[in-house]
Amino acid sequence: MLGNSFGRMFRVTACGESYGDALMCIVDGVPAGMELSDAEIQQELDKRRPGQTPLDSPRMETDQVKIVSGLLEGKTTGAPVGMIIYNIDRHDIHVQQYRDVKDLIRPGHAEYTFFVKYGQYADWCGAGRASGRETCMRVAAGALAKKILAQQGIKILGYTKSCMGVESREMPFEEIEAGRHKNMIICPDQEAAEKMIARVMEIKDEGDTAGGVVEVIVRGVPAGLGEPVFDKLSASLAHAVMSVGAVKGLEFGAGFGVANMKGSECNDIPYLKDGKVRFKTNNAGGMLGGISNGEDIVLRAAVKPTPTVSVDQQTVDMEKMEEATLGAITRRDPTLLSRIIPVIESMTAIALVDHLMMWAGYDSQQKFEHKW
Numbered sequence: 001m002l003g004n005s006f007g008r009m010f011r012v013t014a015c016g017e018s019y020g021d022a023l024m025c026i027v028d029g030v031p032a033g034m035e036l037s038d039a040e041i042q043q044e045l046d047k048r049r050p051g052q053t054p055l056d057s058p059r060m061e062t063d064q065v066k067i068v069s070g071l072l073e074g075k076t077t078g079a080p081v082g083m084i085i086y087n088i089d090r091h092d093i094h095v096q097q098y099r100d101v102k103d104l105i106r107p108g109h110a111e112y113t114f115f116v117k118y119g120q121y122a123d124w125c126g127a128g129r130a131s132g133r134e135t136c137m138r139v140a141a142g143a144l145a146k147k148i149l150a151q152q153g154i155k156i157l158g159y160t161k162s163c164m165g166v167e168s169r170e171m172p173f174e175e176i177e178a179g180r181h182k183n184m185i186i187c188p189d190q191e192a193a194e195k196m197i198a199r200v201m202e203i204k205d206e207g208d209t210a211g212g213v214v215e216v217i218v219r220g221v222p223a224g225l226g227e228p229v230f231d232k233l234s235a236s237l238a239h240a241v242m243s244v245g246a247v248k249g250l251e252f253g254a255g256f257g258v259a260n261m262k263g264s265e266c267n268d269i270p271y272l273k274d275g276k277v278r279f280k281t282n283n284a285g286g287m288l289g290g291i292s293n294g295e296d297i298v299l300r301a302a303v304k305p306t307p308t309v310s311v312d313q314q315t316v317d318m319e320k321m322e323e324a325t326l327g328a329i330t331r332r333d334p335t336l337l338s339r340i341i342p343v344i345e346s347m348t349a350i351a352l353v354d355h356l357m358m359w360a361g362y363d364s365q366q367k368f369e370h371k372w
Contacts, residue, residue: 001118001129006240009357010145012350014137018126019095022086025137027144029357030070032078034147041065041083044143045136047342050333053184055200057333060089063136083140087133094331098125103319104326108307110245115318132245132336135343142346145353152356154220156349158341160187161300163196163212164203173217173296186338204334207310212337215300216348221286223277223294224363225355232290233297233355240347241301246336247344249302253285268295297352301344308332 005013009029016023042065050057063085070081102124105112110130114122123129146156159180161168168189171179179188185200187193200210226233238250258266261283268279268288279295286297312327333339 006243006347007350007354009361010148010350010354012138012141014134014141016085016087016134016137017123017128018087018131018133019090019098019128020087022084023134023137024082024084025141027070027081027083027141029354030076030078030081030144031148032076034076035074036067036071036076036081036144036147037074038065038067040147041067041140041143044139044146044342044346045085048136048139048339050339053338054204055184055197055334055338057331057339059331061133061136062088065140081144083137085136085140095125101326103317104324105315105318106307106326107313107315108304112316112318130245132333132339135244135340138244138350139342139346142342142349145346145349148353149220149349149356152220152222154218154352156216156218156345156352158186158214158216158345158348160185160193160196160337160341161213161215163187163335163337164199164210166192166195166199168192173219176217184338185335186341200335209306209309209332210335210337211305212303212335213300214303214337214341214344215298216344218286218297218348218352221292221294221297221352223292225352225359226287226289226291227355227358228290232287233292233351234285234287234290236351236355237297237299237348240351241299241344244301244340244343244347246304246306246340247301248304250299251285252287252297252299254283255285255300258283297348299348303336303340306332306334306336 004015005011011028012025014025045063045065049063050059050061065083065085068082068084070077070079109127114130157177159176168187171188176188180186182190183193185193185196187196203210234252241247241250266283268281268284270277270279282295282298286292286295312325315324315326317324
């Protein structure tokens with residue numbers, strides 16, 4: 001299986017399955033001399049941990065992380081940082097539930113495509129490597145990336161923008177930051193949050209699940225990040241965020257709204273402020289030509305509803321090659337929104353650190369002074 005690493009200079013490699021013994025990751029490119037502890041990584045992991053609210057999966061994983069390499073007396077050594085999280089909520093009853101339906105294609109899941117690619121050897125227990133369980137290592141690596149970005153004054157803020165037709169009102173960055181964690185669905189608009197939660201719980205009672213949109217705003221990114229053509233910053237961010245299994249769509253800035261704009265409406269008009277170039281609007285989402293322009297990077301990700309539902313669905317038995325009916329009974333999140341936010345934030349952070357390091361290295365060799 002390929003595709004388990006992301007990044008060039010700041011490179012994350014992860015492994016582990018839903019019901020395996022443990023999940024692990026190695027992060028290359030972590031600067032030496034940086035203070036780091038298990039507790040710092042744990043703080044981010046706790047934002048993603050299941051079993052904390054009625055909107056989460058009841059799976060009771062503690063997600064306790066242990067840094068096993070790249071650290072000496074509380075500071076990074078420059079060597080790869082290795083981290084491990086052991087799976088603990090692996091009961092026979094849950095394994096048997098998956099075994100009972102292992103030959104059936106679970107609608108919305110990866111059983112069929114994994115079967116095509118890996119045949120009878122594909123991991124059928126809890127979706128294996130295709131499970132959202134693997135995202136805990138993205139968050140662990142993302143905690144490192146966020147720490148590096150914070151040292152540069154860069155802040156990443158994710159929240160639930162909409163859920164099942166209920167949308168958060170437009171709010172300034174500071175108000176979003178102050179209000180997003182005041183409810184279980186991580187929405188800064190408290191009135192909208194109440195409606196979102198009520199709608200999700202209604203859908204949960206039907207045995208079904210709910211989707212929505214997560215918005216991420218990154219403040220403090222300097223101009224100049226991104227490599228034109230194939231490695232645009234927007235392309236790397238798209239790769240990073242779209243690699244999260246439940247994300248089915250992505251837009252930057254005005255996104256698909258540009259399709260209904262005139263050029264004069266879409267263009268972000270530059271002006272001077274304190275001797276620096278700024279832009280009056282941010283329809284571009286903080287990037288022009290695939291390079292950051294100094295404005296907030298704004299992206300929105302469409303998150304699908306959890307595919308495991310308790311509604312009977314038609315399917316196919318891959319072993320018998322005959323049609324069947326599946327009524328799933330395994331554990332699931334009524335909505336993925338609150339737990340996927342730290343995952344999307346983390347992948348955004350990893351991509352940004354990678355580009356920050358590439359830009360810093362390249363720019364150090366240039367022979368001109370930046371005056372803008």
